[in-house]
Amino acid sequence: MAKKMHATPNLDQLESGPWPSFVTGLKRLARDNDMMVDLLGQLEASYRDRKGYWKGGTVGVYGYGGGVIPRFTELKDANDEPLFPDAAEFHTLRVQPPAGMHYDTRTLRRLCDIWEKHGSGLIALHGQSGDIMFQGATTEQVQAAFDALNEAGFDLGGAGPALRTSMSCVGAARCELSCYDEARALRAVINANLDDMHRPALPYKFKFKFSGCPNDCVNAIQRADFATIGTWRDNIQVNDEYSRAYFAAHGTRDLVNDVIARCPTRAMRLAQKDEVEAGPHHSVAELDDELRLVIDNRDCVRCTHCLNVVRGGLLPGAQRGVSILVGGKSVLKIGATMGTMVVPFMKLESDEDFERLKELGRSVIDFFAENALEHERIGETIDRIGLANFLEGVGLPLDPNMIVEPRANPYVRTDDWDEQVAKWEELKGAAA
Numbered sequence: 001m002a003k004k005m006h007a008t009p010n011l012d013q014l015e016s017g018p019w020p021s022f023v024t025g026l027k028r029l030a031r032d033n034d035m036m037v038d039l040l041g042q043l044e045a046s047y048r049d050r051k052g053y054w055k056g057g058t059v060g061v062y063g064y065g066g067g068v069i070p071r072f073t074e075l076k077d078a079n080d081e082p083l084f085p086d087a088a089e090f091h092t093l094r095v096q097p098p099a100g101m102h103y104d105t106r107t108l109r110r111l112c113d114i115w116e117k118h119g120s121g122l123i124a125l126h127g128q129s130g131d132i133m134f135q136g137a138t139t140e141q142v143q144a145a146f147d148a149l150n151e152a153g154f155d156l157g158g159a160g161p162a163l164r165t166s167m168s169c170v171g172a173a174r175c176e177l178s179c180y181d182e183a184r185a186l187r188a189v190i191n192a193n194l195d196d197m198h199r200p201a202l203p204y205k206f207k208f209k210f211s212g213c214p215n216d217c218v219n220a221i222q223r224a225d226f227a228t229i230g231t232w233r234d235n236i237q238v239n240d241e242y243s244r245a246y247f248a249a250h251g252t253r254d255l256v257n258d259v260i261a262r263c264p265t266r267a268m269r270l271a272q273k274d275e276v277e278a279g280p281h282h283s284v285a286e287l288d289d290e291l292r293l294v295i296d297n298r299d300c301v302r303c304t305h306c307l308n309v310v311r312g313g314l315l316p317g318a319q320r321g322v323s324i325l326v327g328g329k330s331v332l333k334i335g336a337t338m339g340t341m342v343v344p345f346m347k348l349e350s351d352e353d354f355e356r357l358k359e360l361g362r363s364v365i366d367f368f369a370e371n372a373l374e375h376e377r378i379g380e381t382i383d384r385i386g387l388a389n390f391l392e393g394v395g396l397p398l399d400p401n402m403i404v405e406p407r408a409n410p411y412v413r414t415d416d417w418d419e420q421v422a423k424w425e426e427l428k429g430a431a432a
Contacts, residue, residue: 067156325378
């Protein structure tokens with residue numbers, strides 16, 4: 001039988017709204033768990049005083065410098081004893097999930113059993129970096145919990161100024177829009193850089209994320225220092241059977257309002273069968289015996305909206321690969337930034353392709369380690385030193401499409417313009 005619950009008037013208010021509350025879950029765990037009873041007491045004090053009462057420290061497991069987030073209470077009585085002793089230590093273990101978040105029920109039960117034995121029983125699936133968050137363990141139990149998790153096949157993730165745990169979408173396992181093997185890409189890159197995750201030695205955190213298509217279901221462009229986004233470089237593919245089924249179910253009004261009118265570059269139009277222009281850059285979907293949906297792929301910017309709406313009727317092209325963006329992050333020194341495109345297209349199919357991805361990821365981490373200031377993300381480093389210097393440092397070619405805005409000073413030398421154009425044409429030819 002757990003100890004008596006503390007009065008929690010402020011937390012109780014969080015259960016009064018129309019949405020499920022985490023407080024309800026904590027109270028359910030607290031029925032037979034003294035650690036959760038005192039956690040609710042400490043949390044109530046924080047809500048009452050509008051102040052967090054956790055402090056850090058040094059807690060870890062043998063051989064690792066990261067992966068455990070220490071939390072010690074600051075709420076003490078006159079004798080310097082914790083006011084909530086059963087939650088005086090409430091450490092979190094960050095654990096790497098399987099790529100694509102694939103679990104079977106046996107594995108989930110084993111994880112729950114381990115944490116009920118060694119911790120509070122509170123698990124978050126998943127944290128911002130993708131970790132399984134095992135929340136609430138005493139210092140004494142951290143090593144034992146890690147040993148049990150490691151025996152089950154799991155490893156600690158990243159914490160502190162280190163490479164963080166990665167995320168990938170479910171991708172090719174369930175989604176027809178997937179453009180590459182996301183799970184393989186995640187494991188290839190992360191397994192090659194585990195030392196930077198377990199032994200923090202970077203200026204600040206660094207995140208890889210992998211999305212199988214431009215929908216970017218793991219928000220890699222906004223949140224990853226190195227985002228790998230699936231894409232294609234030929235024409236959108238068409239499945240006429242599914243296109244006809246969509247049109248039969250929705251009709252012209254929905255097609256025009258929900259698909260054609262929402263194309264950001266007006267790359268689509270509705271045409272009669274005998275008006276369709278044949279061309280190497282056009283995709284044509286049959287809607288019925290007379291109507292056709294025509295897409296000019298030269299204007300397509302891969303926003304994926306039409307593929308989402310006409311599901312299965314429009315599909316990514318056959319020449320699939322990835323785009324690489326660097327520098328996405330939330331607010332820090334220069335505010336929130338989205339990733340900057342540094343590799344417009346890269347195949348990711350053969351063993352050599354995956355080796356190339358690993359080498360590029362390693363180059364970016366090494367550049368970050370050598371050139372970033374303390375507590376600075378790679379996007380802020382690029383903003384400080386300039387994109388051209390970054391690209392030169394990691395061995396990537398400059399691309400005219402990377403220009404943010406035209407230069408303000410019109411007085412520029414044009415002596416070597418012909419040479420630069422020739423170089424650009426050579427690069428385009430090599431990429432093709």
